[in-house]
Amino acid sequence: MPIGIFDSGVGGLTVYRALHNRLPNERFIYLGDTARVPYGTKSLATVERYAIENAEFLAARGIKLLVVACNTASALALPKIRARIGIDVVGVIGPGARKAVEITKFEANPRVAVIATEATVASSAYADSIRQASEKTEVVQTACPLFVPLAEENWTHEPETFSIAEKYLRNIVEFAPQALVLGCTHYPILREVIQQTVGERVTLIDSGEACAEETERLLAVKNLANPQKITGERRLCDDLDHFYVTDAAERFARVAERFLGAKPAKLEAVEIFGVDKLEN
Amino acid sequence: MPIGIFDSGVGGLTVYRALHNRLPNERFIYLGDTARVPYGTKSLATVERYAIENAEFLAARGIKLLVVACNTASALALPKIRARIGIDVVGVIGPGARKAVEITKFEANPRVAVIATEATVASSAYADSIRQASEKTEVVQTACPLFVPLAEENWTHEPETFSIAEKYLRNIVEFAPQALVLGCTHYPILREVIQQTVGERVTLIDSGEACAEETERLLAVKNLANPQKITGERRLCDDLDHFYVTDAAERFARVAERFLGAKPAKLEAVEIFGVDKLEN
Numbered sequence: 001m002p003i004g005i006f007d008s009g010v011g012g013l014t015v016y017r018a019l020h021n022r023l024p025n026e027r028f029i030y031l032g033d034t035a036r037v038p039y040g041t042k043s044l045a046t047v048e049r050y051a052i053e054n055a056e057f058l059a060a061r062g063i064k065l066l067v068v069a070c071n072t073a074s075a076l077a078l079p080k081i082r083a084r085i086g087i088d089v090v091g092v093i094g095p096g097a098r099k100a101v102e103i104t105k106f107e108a109n110p111r112v113a114v115i116a117t118e119a120t121v122a123s124s125a126y127a128d129s130i131r132q133a134s135e136k137t138e139v140v141q142t143a144c145p146l147f148v149p150l151a152e153e154n155w156t157h158e159p160e161t162f163s164i165a166e167k168y169l170r171n172i173v174e175f176a177p178q179a180l181v182l183g184c185t186h187y188p189i190l191r192e193v194i195q196q197t198v199g200e201r202v203t204l205i206d207s208g209e210a211c212a213e214e215t216e217r218l219l220a221v222k223n224l225a226n227p228q229k230i231t232g233e234r235r236l237c238d239d240l241d242h243f244y245v246t247d248a249a250e251r252f253a254r255v256a257e258r259f260l261g262a263k264p265a266k267l268e269a270v271e272i273f274g275v276d277k278l279e280n
Numbered sequence: 281m282p283i284g285i286f287d288s289g290v291g292g293l294t295v296y297r298a299l300h301n302r303l304p305n306e307r308f309i310y311l312g313d314t315a316r317v318p319y320g321t322k323s324l325a326t327v328e329r330y331a332i333e334n335a336e337f338l339a340a341r342g343i344k345l346l347v348v349a350c351n352t353a354s355a356l357a358l359p360k361i362r363a364r365i366g367i368d369v370v371g372v373i374g375p376g377a378r379k380a381v382e383i384t385k386f387e388a389n390p391r392v393a394v395i396a397t398e399a400t401v402a403s404s405a406y407a408d409s410i411r412q413a414s415e416k417t418e419v420v421q422t423a424c425p426l427f428v429p430l431a432e433e434n435w436t437h438e439p440e441t442f443s444i445a446e447k448y449l450r451n452i453v454e455f456a457p458q459a460l461v462l463g464c465t466h467y468p469i470l471r472e473v474i475q476q477t478v479g480e481r482v483t484l485i486d487s488g489e490a491c492a493e494e495t496e497r498l499l500a501v502k503n504l505a506n507p508q509k510i511t512g513e514r515r516l517c518d519d520l521d522h523f524y525v526t527d528a529a530e531r532f533a534r535v536a537e538r539f540l541g542a543k544p545a546k547l548e549a550v551e552i553f554g555v556d557k558l559e560n
Binding site (some may be wrong): 034035036037041042043046118145146148149150152153158159160163164167247248251269 | 314315316317321322323326398425426428429430432433438439440443444447527528531549
């Protein structure tokens with residue numbers, strides 16, 4: 001059975017890439033909720049509703065594990081998703097937070113910065129998760145709303161992007177963290193700009209990569225890894241992986257090519273309609 | 281009865297402002313579909329579906345006229361909305377296009393530039409509408425995806441905004457139009473940056489203002505204007521106007537304050553659930 005991945009849109013493709021690179025023997029089903037993107041400016045109740053609909057869509061297609069690639073959905077909706085579907089669920093917040101703690105644990109004064117969407121910052125999910133793993137770690141969070149459209153424009157080396165990054169990351173540079181968590185799936189696209197802005201001494205943590213590591217461990221522990229080796233060369237977006245979007249498939253394919261260097265071989269537009277309202 | 285206005289989110293507040301200033305004797309109901317914003321990157325079918333749901337929500341509340349403040353919805357969904365509800369509907373594309381033609385009609389070689397979202401540009405609705413009103417007018421269109429998040433960040437005078445505007449508008453400066461249509465409701469927020477970039481000789485056309493003019497004319501022609509004068513001073517966002525959002529009311533109020541200088545006195549979060557799928 002494949003591994004399911006959902007995201008609010010195209011950003012989760014960076015998580016797909018990390019999973020694909022680490023687990024070349026697995027197949028993936030990816031759902032991008034492009035009809036309702038972005039989640040980062042929406043409320044708790046709405047993000048929960050969308051996330052559960054997405055999870056149920058993938059569960060119905062037969063998956064052995066669900067990866068919630070969207071930071072906002074991971075921050076706000078993980079407990080509700082877990083309560084709803086009978087499959088193991090891996091988010092991006094926990095893995096990213098634990099990785100940050102691991103990297104800074106030998107520092108006298110561990111300091112971790114987090115950049116994310118408005119909703120993720122407001123939820124404090126990263127800060128809570130980091131403090132849970134290490135009480136002594138200081139955390140500073142900043143929302144960087146323009147980073148998502150800049151990444152989608154593929155302005156990865158433009159002077160405007162550097163200038164905007166300097167503005168957003170000023171507080172973080174002053175805070176002088178040892179590690180900086182990229183708490184939104186789009187941000188790895190701007191990795192070089194961010195690294196240059198905060199300086200080479202700050203370790204950037206890609207939550208997607210941390211999530212792929214934890215997924216690998218979980219597959220091993222639960223004995224869920226694919227026992228048959230996939231023969232032949234695997235490539236990103238090849239026909240072993242199936243992509244669904246809820247809207248604008250063409251645009252998704254175009255951005256996928258920018259992000260991953262390839263268009264999905266199998267890409268399908270689907271409609272996800274409101275399931276019953278949540279009881280809460 | 282009040283006038284209904286809907287937009288995909290907060291951008292339509294600039295159209296509300298234009299209507300309010302021109303028609304101080306009218307009351308307004310505004311719906312911002314903040315749960316599904318933005319429309320500008322979505323497909324025709326999806327924008328049509330959302331637009332009809334919004335129109336029906338407002339129609340059910342009793343309105344005498346509907347203003348579709350969202351350029352993308354005006355570009356893609358106006359015929360479907362008109363077919364569905366038995367109320368007069370005013371969009372922003374037609375008024376903006378006609379205004380551009382009016383302003384340039386005495387030029388030997390009338391040239392009009394249009395800036396808008398990706399979806400509006402792809403629809404060619406402005407270009408078609410301008411050419412319909414004047415065959416000899418040359419039109420150039422450009423999408424400016426970063427302008428919306430820049431406006432929402434309120435970066436109206438930042439050097440980065442000027443630099444991004446220069447990049448986006450380079451072709452338009454070369455084209456040397458006499459008029460430039462601001463074909464997205466967010467763009468009037470960046471009016472000064474845009475004017476400085478294209479030069480003082482280019483007349484900027486705010487589609488929202490053009491739409492307010494046409495609405496005033498239509499009210500007169502159809503004898504729909506409020507016959508009773510509203511006494512006392514009217515202010516933007518006062519309690520005669522009712523605002524609904526489909527999500528994140530707090531964020532909406534915050535952006536409204538940035539855009540209009542006041543928070544809505546009456547603001548309510550509502551849920552709009554999928555009505556029947558369109559037959560098509």
